[in-house]
Amino acid sequence: MFKQFLDQADGHQGYLITSLAIFMVFFIMVAVLLLVMKKDTINYMSNLPLEEERNDD
Amino acid sequence: MTEKFYYDNKIVRNFAIATIVWGIIGMTVGLLIAMQLIKPSMNMGSQYTTFGRIRPLHTNAVIFAFVGNAIFMGVYYSLQRLLKARMFSDALSKIHFWGWQLIIISAVITLPLGLTSSHEYAELEWPIDIAITVIWVVFGINMFGTIIKRREQHMYVAIWFYIATFVTIAVLHIVNSFQLPISAFKSYYIFSGVQDALVQWWYGHNAVAFFLTTPYLGMMYYFLPKMANRPVYSYKLSILHFWSLIFIYIWAGPHHLLYTSLPSWAQSLGVVFSIMLIAPSWGGMINGLLTLRGAWDKVREDATLKFMVVGLTAYGMATFEGPMLALKQINAIAHYTDWIVAHVHVGALGWNGFLTFGILYWLIPRIYKTELYSKKLAAFHFWIGTLGIIFYAVPLYFAGFTQGLMWKQFTEEGMLKYPNFLETVLQIIPMYILRAIGGAMYLTGVIVMTYNLIKTVNMGKLVANEPAEAMALPTSYEPVGSDRKAHRFLERKPMIFMVLSLIVILIGGMIEMMPTFTIKSNIPTISSVKPYSALELQGRDLYIREGCVNCHSQMIRPFRSETERYGEYSKAGEFVYDFPHLWGSKRTGPDLAREGGKYSNAWHFNHLLDPQTMSPGSIMPPYEWLVDQQLDTTTTRSKINAMRTLGVPYELGYENKANADLDAQAKAIAADLKENKVEVKSDREIIAIIAYLQRMGTDIKAK
Numbered sequence: 001m002f003k004q005f006l007d008q009a010d011g012h013q014g015y016l017i018t019s020l021a022i023f024m025v026f027f028i029m030v031a032v033l034l035l036v037m038k039k040d041t042i043n044y045m046s047n048l049p050l051e052e053e054r055n056d057d
Numbered sequence: 058m059t060e061k062f063y064y065d066n067k068i069v070r071n072f073a074i075a076t077i078v079w080g081i082i083g084m085t086v087g088l089l090i091a092m093q094l095i096k097p098s099m100n101m102g103s104q105y106t107t108f109g110r111i112r113p114l115h116t117n118a119v120i121f122a123f124v125g126n127a128i129f130m131g132v133y134y135s136l137q138r139l140l141k142a143r144m145f146s147d148a149l150s151k152i153h154f155w156g157w158q159l160i161i162i163s164a165v166i167t168l169p170l171g172l173t174s175s176h177e178y179a180e181l182e183w184p185i186d187i188a189i190t191v192i193w194v195v196f197g198i199n200m201f202g203t204i205i206k207r208r209e210q211h212m213y214v215a216i217w218f219y220i221a222t223f224v225t226i227a228v229l230h231i232v233n234s235f236q237l238p239i240s241a242f243k244s245y246y247i248f249s250g251v252q253d254a255l256v257q258w259w260y261g262h263n264a265v266a267f268f269l270t271t272p273y274l275g276m277m278y279y280f281l282p283k284m285a286n287r288p289v290y291s292y293k294l295s296i297l298h299f300w301s302l303i304f305i306y307i308w309a310g311p312h313h314l315l316y317t318s319l320p321s322w323a324q325s326l327g328v329v330f331s332i333m334l335i336a337p338s339w340g341g342m343i344n345g346l347l348t349l350r351g352a353w354d355k356v357r358e359d360a361t362l363k364f365m366v367v368g369l370t371a372y373g374m375a376t377f378e379g380p381m382l383a384l385k386q387i388n389a390i391a392h393y394t395d396w397i398v399a400h401v402h403v404g405a406l407g408w409n410g411f412l413t414f415g416i417l418y419w420l421i422p423r424i425y426k427t428e429l430y431s432k433k434l435a436a437f438h439f440w441i442g443t444l445g446i447i448f449y450a451v452p453l454y455f456a457g458f459t460q461g462l463m464w465k466q467f468t469e470e471g472m473l474k475y476p477n478f479l480e481t482v483l484q485i486i487p488m489y490i491l492r493a494i495g496g497a498m499y500l501t502g503v504i505v506m507t508y509n510l511i512k513t514v515n516m517g518k519l520v521a522n523e524p525a526e527a528m529a530l531p532t533s534y535e536p537v538g539s540d541r542k543a544h545r546f547l548e549r550k551p552m553i554f555m556v557l558s559l560i561v562i563l564i565g566g567m568i569e570m571m572p573t574f575t576i577k578s579n580i581p582t583i584s585s586v587k588p589y590s591a592l593e594l595q596g597r598d599l600y601i602r603e604g605c606v607n608c609h610s611q612m613i614r615p616f617r618s619e620t621e622r623y624g625e626y627s628k629a630g631e632f633v634y635d636f637p638h639l640w641g642s643k644r645t646g647p648d649l650a651r652e653g654g655k656y657s658n659a660w661h662f663n664h665l666l667d668p669q670t671m672s673p674g675s676i677m678p679p680y681e682w683l684v685d686q687q688l689d690t691t692t693t694r695s696k697i698n699a700m701r702t703l704g705v706p707y708e709l710g711y712e713n714k715a716n717a718d719l720d721a722q723a724k725a726i727a728a729d730l731k732e733n734k735v736e737v738k739s740d741r742e743i744i745a746i747i748a749y750l751q752r753m754g755t756d757i758k759a760k
Contacts, residue, residue, distance in 0.1 A: 015322055016329065019568055023304060023333075026561070030300045034293045041211075046292040048139060048213040049282045 060208065060529050063522035064137045066424040068150040070519055072130035073417060075158060076123055077507055080413075082165075083118030084500045090115055091493040093678065094645065095486060097669070100678035105169040107678050109604025113180040114168045119405060120178060122161045124269060127413040129153070129196070131276035132219055134420060136203055139213045139279065141527035145202025149195050156192035160185060171602035172242040175637055176257045178264050179233050183244045186234040193230065197223050204551040208527040212551065214295045218275030220551065221303050221558045225267040228562065233260035237702060239695045243598075247703060250632025251318055251580050254640055255573055258313040259566060266306035269404065273412055274302075274341050277369070280416050281348050284361055290347035298340030303558060305334050307565035312383035315392065316614035317640060318629035320580075323569055324385075330565070331383030338376035345369045360435035364415030367443055371407020375400060390465070393610055393644040395485070396457025399450045406446045406499055414438065414506060421510050427517030434509040442502035448495025456488035465618040473621050478647040479672050486676075583630035586756045588705045589749075591693050591715040592722040596749030598696070599688075599742055600639070603680065610641035611650040611753065624651035624754065631757060634705050646677060651754035658726055659733035661747045683743035688723075690716050690740075722748060 093099040093108045100107045137144060144150050163185050167173075173180040181189070200223060204216065233256055236244035246253050282289050289295060311319060311327025346369055349356060356362045378400050382391050391397060422429050429435060463481040466474040475481050573580075589597060600606070613619050615626040627650050632638055656664075663670055666684060668677035697712040711718075720739070726747055727739035737743065 015326060015568065015572070019308065019326060019565075020329070022564060026304055027301060030297055034296060037293070042292045045211055045213060046282075046288040048209070048211065049135075049215070049279050050286065050288060 058529055059526050061524065061526045062141075062143050063524055065133070065144050065147065065150065065521075066519065066523050067521040068144065068147075068154060069130055069134045069420070070424060070521075071154050072126045072133060073421060075154070076126035076130055076413060077417070077503075077510070079118055079122030079126060079161060080410075080503055081500070081507065083115060083123050084496070084503060086111055086115040086118060088493065088496045088500055091489065091496050094489045094676055095493060097676050097678045102679070102681070104171070104603075104680075104682045107603070107680075109607050109678075110169050110171055110173075110602075112607045113173060113177075113604060114165065116178060117164050117168065117180065118161070120264070120268065121164070124405075124409050124413070125157065125161075127409070127416070128222075128268070128272040128276075129157070130420070131280070131416055132200070132272065134424075135215055135276065135279040136200065136219065138525075139209065139216060140203055140207035141209045141525065142203055142207050145199050145206060149199040149202070153192060153195045153199060156188065156195065160188050160192060163188070167242065171604075173601060173604065174236065174244065174246065175601045175604075175606055175639065176233060176246065176260070177642060178261050179230075179257075182242045183234070183236045183238050184241065186230070186236070189230060190227075190234075193223075193227055197227070201551060201555075208530055210530055212554070213279070214289075214292065214299060215275040215279040217299055217554065217558075218271045218278070220555050221299070221562075222267050222272045222275070224555050224559050225263060225271075225303070225307075225562050228559070228566075229260045229263050229267065232256060232566075237699050239699045240692065243692070245636040245699055245703060247636075248574075249634060249636045249703070250638050251320075251629045252574055253636070253638040254314055254317070254632075255311070255319060255323070255570060257638070259307075259310040259570065262310040262313060263307055263562075265401075265404075266302075266309075269409055270306075271303065273409060274299075276416060277341070277345050277365070277412065280419060281345055281365055284359070284365065284415070284419055285349050285352045285355065287348065287352060290344050290350065294340055294344050298337040298344065300561070301337035302334075302341070304561050304565070305330050305337060307562045308569060309334055309383070311569065312388070313642065314640075315383070315385055315388045316616070317612050318627050318632065320573060320629075323573060326569060328383050328385065332380045335377060335380045338379075339373060342369050342373040342376070360432060360439050361415050361418045363436075363439050364411045364418070364442075367439075368408050368411035368415060371403050371411065371446070375404035375408060378403070389614075389616065390461035391457060392614075393642070394457040394461045395453040395488070396461065397643065399453035399457060402453070403446065403450050406442075406449065410499070411442065414442070414503075417506070417510060422513055422517070424520055424523070425514055425517030426520055427513060430509050430512035430516060434505055438502040438506045438509070441498050441505070445495050445497075445499030445502060448498060449492050450495070452488035452491035452495070456485035456492075459488075460485055464622070465616070467618070473618065476622065478622070479675055482645070482676060483674055580629045580633065582633065583628060583757055586631055586633060588634050588700070588707055589752065590722055591697065591719040592745050592748045593752045594696055594700070594749075595688060595690070595693065595719065596745035596747070597639075599683070599746045600749055601637075603746075605649075606639045606641045608641075608643065608645035608677070610644050610648045611638075612640040613648055613650045619648070623648045625757065627754075628757065631754070634700075636700065636703055636705075646675075649750070649753055653751045653753040653755035657733065658729050658747050658751065659735050661750055662730055662735050662737065662743060665743060665746070680743075683746060684737060684741055686742045687740050688742045688745050690719060693719060 089099065090108055090112050104110065133144060164181055167182060167185065168180060172182050174182055200219065235247045237247055238244040248256055278289055278295060308330035309327055311323045312331045315324050356366055381387055382400060418429060418435055460481045463475045463484065468474050613623045613626045620626055660671060665680045667679045668675040693715045694712045697707055697715050701707050723739040723744045726744050727737060730737055
């Protein structure tokens with residue numbers, strides 16, 4: 001199936017490869033960012049919507 | 058220092074009313090057009106209620122009025138609370154609300170009048186496009202103003218989705234509205250043919266992404282944790298799928314144009330990214346469903362959560378199906394059939410509709426400080442709505458497979474098994490009846506909800522200004538001194554964020570579109586393709602006015618089943634003078650790309666006047682008014698001039714003799730009709746539309 005994509009690209013494989021490469025780089029950047037995020041921050045952030053409820057109590 | 062402030066609930070309430078009112082109107086129009094597909098008499102013999110004109114009314118009403126107002130309701134409620142701040146400006150909130158409603162009303166007026174640009178899901182003409190831009194900017198200022206004056210340092214992921222929505226819709230709307238106006242309510246897109254199609258579907262696909270998906274994901278990330286009273290399953294996953302989603306979505310547009318004249322490298326790019334899209338989409342769905350881990354007992358009792366669960370499941374189904382439909386092999390069968398209609402309604406009725414209902418049931422009692430009037434009625438709404446979706450979608454899937462396969466079936470002798478297109482339509486009428494029943498059930502549920510919510514509202518009293526308190530951000534009150542820098546940086550953060558998302562969404566658009574626009578070899582010219590005559594051009598604009606494109610494609614794909622049925626497959630170079638392209642996306646009737654010369658003028662005349670006389674059983678509505686109405690030739694000159702500005706090589710001075718040329722061609726057609734015992738004046742609209750139909754695809758037609 002993947003060969004088919006490349007064949008259909010009509011000699012414009014460069015576009016495909018470049019586009020996928022750009023995405024990979026971007027994805028890895030986001031993943032790295034997530035890995036270095038502190039657990040505290042994550043906990044704090046995910047509790048943001050629930051905060052006011054706590055205020056009410 | 059703790060500050061006291063008030064959340065604005067009134068604006069939330071107003072948007073809630075608007076989403077309900079427009080929802081009922083939009084869905085009722087939907088039900089009407091569903092019935093028109095069963096019985097043409099449901100078109101009611103009026104041009105203002107005929108399918109071609111009110112189908113865009115249905116799509117615009119449910120997308121921009123029902124879903125649009127629901128987005129603003131959800132954003133205005135959650136944004137204030139997540140940022141611990143009242144909306145930036147009450148005046149802007151009001152302008153936003155009333156401006157948006159006025160835009161919708163102008164759509165309700167102009168679309169039935171036939172004032173349309175013909176770009177799917179962007180049919181509104183240029184003055185309304187400008188109004189949309191202004192109001193969208195008002196919304197943006199109000200949102201960013203609130204973000205800047207916030208009392209919560211961190212921006213929760215829901216707000217990221219809102220920012221991405223704002224930025225991308227702005228870019229999509231502006232680029233897809235590059236038009237050259239020729240009068241108060243008529244304009245031409247500045248791109249033609251292949252390029253216009255690429256812009257249209259880059260817009261169309263991403264309107265689904267950034268109007269129907271990202272704002273709803275943002276709302277899901279706020280309201281679902283609230284309803285279940287537990288934090289989202291994985292915050293990291295929400296970040297990862299946010300960035301992947303907005304990056305990938307923007308590339309997937311060309312999957313709407315598979316096997317068309319779009320350069321094949323662009324098609325391949327669209328397919329690859331469409332398949333990748335399943336990952337971030339399911340990331341969102343899984344994150345939502347897993348948020349309910351350990352809370353499933355609540356789902357059993359609480360209709361609100363039931364709506365959310367089915368909504369998320371529908372999102373999962375639609376986003377699995379989307380990539381599958383983007384596979385060329387599947388697309389070959391599904392494209393142009395009711396399969397696509399079923400697919401979008403799983404998304405619209407399931408994901409957008411059910412999330413909206415869930416949020417309404419949760420939010421209205423809260424801002425009215427009361428309880429929901431009847432949980433039983435809400436449960437009833439849930440069940441009739443779910444059954445409605447099933448009754449809507451399943452028959453249409455069946456209709457889609459059936460018709461798609463019938464179009465492609467050959468006899469052993471190598472002839473089309475169903476050469477008569479109408480035969481494949483009649484086969485699926487029972488499915489259309491079931492679909493209308495499903496739609497009616499869904500609408501019934503919405504009406505029950507409206508009753509339930511009115512009763513709820515009557516039991517309580519609106520807390521228009523809900524008191525709240527929070528610590529001020531420390532830096533916001535240090536306008537001078539060393540903190541200043543930090544404060545500025547904080548203020549800039551949402552802007553930096555906006556710019557980042559802008560860059561992310563621009564990458565895909567640029568790589569896909571730039572080559573098609575700049576490299577000539579992508580659209581090989583064909584020397585025999587000539588500009589339309591003045592009469593054909595006028596006829597083409599009537600074709601646009603009547604919305605023929607809603608049921609007839611003009612794009613023959615390179616399959617034997619299509620070339621046998623319609624003729625030579627369509628080439629990119631054939632569309633260079635088509636402002637805008639009219640490729641269409643659905644074949645309720647046959648493709649018309651090579652209609653020219655297939656039938657006599659008299660056949661077209663009788664067929665337009667009463668399709669059933671020429672094709673017994675046809676579901677096409679009659680177009681009697683084309684015979685009564687005189688063609689407006691005062692616009693010919695400006696149309697020719699506009700075309701020349703856009704690059705159509707009309708000879709110099711043609712605009713001066715265009716109407717004489719138009720007259721001559723019209724008289725010839727009228728004379729031919731007379732020979733065939735059809736008496737009609739040559740200045741009627743029907744003559745122009747026949748001229749256009751007879752021209753279609755003839756430039757490179759093999760004799």
